[in-house]
Amino acid sequence: MAMLHPDDEAFAQQDVLSDESIRGLFTDRIGLLPTQIxxxxxxxxxxxxxxxxLPDGREVVLRVARKTIVKFKTENEVAILQRLANSGIPVPSVVFYSSDPDNALGYEYDCLERISYPSLQDVWMSxxxxxxxxxxDQLVDIFLQLWEVDVPRVYGCLAIDGGPGPVLEETMWQTPDIIRYFHSTPYNLISESFESLNPTRSYPSWPAYISAFLKTYHHIISIHPSVAFLHPLxxxxxxxxxxxxxxxxxxxxRLRTSPSLYPRLFHKDFHFGNILLSADGTIKGIIDWEFAGLGPSFGSRSSLIQNCVGYLRYSYPENAAAKRLVExxxxxxxxxLERRAPEIAATWARETDRDAVLGLxxxxxxxxxxxxxxxxxxGVRGVGRVSLAKSTWMEVVEKNLRTLGFMDD
Incomplete structure (x- = not known):
């Protein structure tokens, strides 16, 4: 998960757009004047x-993006929703969007069909x-449908044309972070940019993907005074x-060519709040695909069922009903899954066995x-568990560098 600054969380509580500007947007984009906002x-x-x-009876959702990851975060979600439109997975249709941060509104946005059902988060206890x-059973359906979706098999996201797009993760350095922790005084690292601090393309293999991140980490350690304690690395x-x-x-x-590291498409935020369903328990919508992407099956956010039980474990630690579902x-x-699709189940079990896939x-x-x-x-932010970073976490990095033979005892 991304580390959010209070100013980031405040964005959605502000009056970002006036009703007049929203009416103007809809009139300009689809020739319809909203009846209610x-x-x-x-x-x-x-x-x-x-x-x-809208006057034609449609209900839609306008999502105005906070300035974080320019252009391809919006395009990734739109591309994925368009790719999933005929997959059988219930997702909202795209009405219109803009990935240009310099458009007339001054923000990227997308307008999606509104799936007017409550979330599982709101109704599961009833x-x-x-x-x-x-x-x-329905989660198994969705898993199998997502498994079969035709996407580029790279480590990354989807470009707007459906081709391979760059790596996209919440924990990347985003625009507000770069301004606060690199450009601002006392750092004054004004030449740094999203491109210099993050991987910027898709990658053909897991080692290449990891290497891309390590290069950016090496760069940040080299330039940022707050993480000088990492210089020995x-x-x-x-x-x-x-x-x-x-x-x-x-x-x-071996890791480059391992079939168990075949990149697959995952939602990566598949919790109860993003599952919409009818009163009889039928799933009617899966929403919020903005950080979906292609990666390894063993990833901590890849498994949709583990996303769900992780949400329950975190949100309802003392609830007996939640504990039963977690168990x-x-x-x-x-x-x-084994009964429905034994070959896929066997592949999934193999790919999610982290120790077997990765080895020592x-x-x-x-x-x-x-x-x-x-x-x-x-370390860069100077908040949170900095003392752990300077001790235990750094020691873990050193130990593993020694395990691989790249650091002397």
């Missing part, structure tokens, strides 16, 4: 949301056991990057990336 009380971290009624059980980190790029070691070649849903999901070296490489990212997230 409202703002839901519940807002997200990346958009200001408006519910708009559902009968048979209805909750039926949701597991620069030389071994560069050695690791060079090895990944030249595939000079057998374990790197039973993963096993039920896998068992039903791959696990070490993954931990280097994750713990180094965490060190930079808190």
């Amino acid at each position: 409202t703002c839901p009380e519940r807002q997200g971290a990346f958009h200001k949301v408006y519910f708009v009624s 559902l009968f056991p048979a209805q909750l059980d039926g949701i597991v 620069l030389l071994p980190l560069q050695r690791l990057i060079d090895a990944l790029d030249t595939e000079s070691l057998p374990w790197i070649a 039973t849903w993963p096993g039920e999901f896998q068992a039903r 070296e791959g696990n070490a490489l993954s931990d280097i990336r994750e713990y180094l990212r965490a060190c930079l997230e808190v």
Whole structure:
């Protein structure tokens, strides 16, 4: 998850657009004057949301994007929704969009069909056991439909034409972060940009994807005074990057060609708030695909069933009904998947066995990336668990660099 500044969270609580500007937008884009404009009380971290009624009877959602990741975050979601339109997965249709941050509104936006059903987050405790059980079957349906969607098999997202797009993750350095923590005094690193601080394309393999992130981390450690404590890692980190790029070691070649690291399309935020359903428990919509993308099956946010039980575990830690679902849903999901599609179930089980997929070296490489990212997230910002970054987390990075042979004892 992204580390949000209070100003980021305040965006959706502001009156970002006037009703007059919204009416002008709809008149200009589709020739219709809205009959009603409202703002839901519940807002997200990346958009200001408006519910708009149109004179032809349609209900739509206008989502005005906070300035974070320019252009391709909006285009990724639009491209994915268009790709899923005929997949059988219930997703909103796209009415119009703009990925130009310099448009007349001054913000990127998309306008989507409004799927006017409550979220599972709001109603799950009122559902009968048979209805909750039926949701597991529907999640298997959605999993199988998503499995079959034809997408470019790269590590990245979708471009607006449906081709491969750049890597897109919440934890990347976004526009407000760059202004606050790089451009501003006392740092004055005004030459830094989204492109210099983040990977900027798609990647053909997992080692190439990891290398791209490590290069940006190496760069940030080199330039930012707040993470000078990480300087001892620069030389071994560069050695690791060079090895990944030249595939000079057998374990790197193995990870590059492993069929268990085949990139697949995942929602990555598949929690109860993004699942809309009717009173009888039928799923009518899956929303918020903006950070969906292609990656490995073992990823912590890849499994839709683990996303769901993770939401319950976090949101309802003492709720007995939630605990039952946490305990039973993963096993039920896998068992039903095995009955419905045994070959796919076997592939999924193989691809999600992290230790078997990555091995000792791959696990070490993954931990280097994750713990180094965490060190930079808190170190650059100067908030959160900085003391842990300077001790335990950095020690994990050092230990794994030694495991791979890139750092001396």
